[in-house]
Amino acid sequence: MATTAWADPPPLRARTDRYTRVAIVLHWVIAAAIIYNLTSGLLRDQLPRGFFALHISSGLTILILSVVRVVWKLMHKGLPFLPMAGWERWLARITHFLLYAAMLFVPWTGWVMISANPPAGSAGAAYAQAQSAQAATAAGKPAPVPRKPSLFWGLVEVPKIGPVADLGREPAGVAEQRAFHEQMEETHGTVAIMLLFLLVLHVGGALKHQFVDRQPELARMGIGRGRGGSG
Numbered sequence: 001m002a003t004t005a006w007a008d009p010p011p012l013r014a015r016t017d018r019y020t021r022v023a024i025v026l027h028w029v030i031a032a033a034i035i036y037n038l039t040s041g042l043l044r045d046q047l048p049r050g051f052f053a054l055h056i057s058s059g060l061t062i063l064i065l066s067v068v069r070v071v072w073k074l075m076h077k078g079l080p081f082l083p084m085a086g087w088e089r090w091l092a093r094i095t096h097f098l099l100y101a102a103m104l105f106v107p108w109t110g111w112v113m114i115s116a117n118p119p120a121g122s123a124g125a126a127y128a129q130a131q132s133a134q135a136a137t138a139a140g141k142p143a144p145v146p147r148k149p150s151l152f153w154g155l156v157e158v159p160k161i162g163p164v165a166d167l168g169r170e171p172a173g174v175a176e177q178r179a180f181h182e183q184m185e186e187t188h189g190t191v192a193i194m195l196l197f198l199l200v201l202h203v204g205g206a207l208k209h210q211f212v213d214r215q216p217e218l219a220r221m222g223i224g225r226g227r228g229g230s231g
């Protein structure tokens with residue numbers, strides 16, 4: 001049957017495309033948690049002590065939700081980009097890819113870091129505790145109290161990554177595990193700074209498309225009017 005001009009659907013551009021509701025909720029929950037983790041990590045010494053208290057729970061939640069986001073993305077067709085220059089499209093593609101990598105890798109390094117401690121009750125833990133008590137006494141300080149295990153949102157103990165924790169199960173492995181812990185601490189801080197750099201680039205790009213190019217960019221991620229959704 002022949003279609004008449006008036007019966008044609010309106011051109012796509014007139015209906016702003018947007019991501020699925022699931023993708024939008026995941027995007028903003030993960031973004032808020034990452035901003036909290038960056039702030040609590042980078043300003044740990046400047047902010048009140050309690051501000052860091054949820055860093056581990058929030059970080060592990062970012063890891064879990066980012067895995068869900070990646071699986072969801074693989075199961076859905078992506079959204080075509082808004083009209084933009086070729087180099088901008090490539091920059092956006094690379095930035096999104098690196099953001100996904102960082103959303104998984106940064107919390108992973110944090111988890112590896114906190115796993116790199118002798119398992120509670122092991123000979124390695126007793127040895128490490130005796131060593132820190134000795135060092136404290138030599139410095140004229142009181143012996144440190146053994147650290148309580150971290151709880152995930154105050155509910156269950158955060159599981160340790162077995163092979164990493166096992167490195168320090170025996171006293172002979174404690175020094176090697178400590179060196180590894182320090183290396184992971186440095187890596188965690190470095191990749192977190194890279195994530196901050198990507199975030200600045202990402203937000204800068206989104207705001208440029210919205211306010212300089214005057215494209216309905218933010219509506220694609222749920223801010224303003226749009227229609228759902230792929231991606």
Ligand code: HEM
Pocket residue numbers: 027030031032034035073079081082096097099100103199202203206207217218219220221231
């Ligand atoms: C740490 C925080 C953030 C992370 C990790 C993040 C990550 C991402 C990722 C990976 C995408 C690509 C989605 C896909 O195509 O699969 C995306 C899209 C988007 N983000 Fe963010 N984002 C963050 C914060 C923000 C903020 C603060 C804004 C507000 C300006 C924003 C606005 C957008 C918009 C508008 C899109 C859609 C891009 C498009 O396809 O046109 N994001 N974000």
Ligand code: HEM
Pocket residue numbers: 034037038040041042055056058059060062063103106107108109110111112114185188189190192193195
């Ligand atoms: C996207 C998620 C995360 C971000 C953006 C982030 C960011 C940061 C930053 C910027 C620091 C300060 C680093 C420094 O002082 O050099 C830090 C420290 C720390 N993070 Fe994370 N983190 C995340 C996830 C995690 C996770 C999942 C864990 C543990 C399971 C974790 C555990 C820690 C710990 C224990 C410290 C303190 C290290 C120290 O004693 O100096 N983080 N984090």
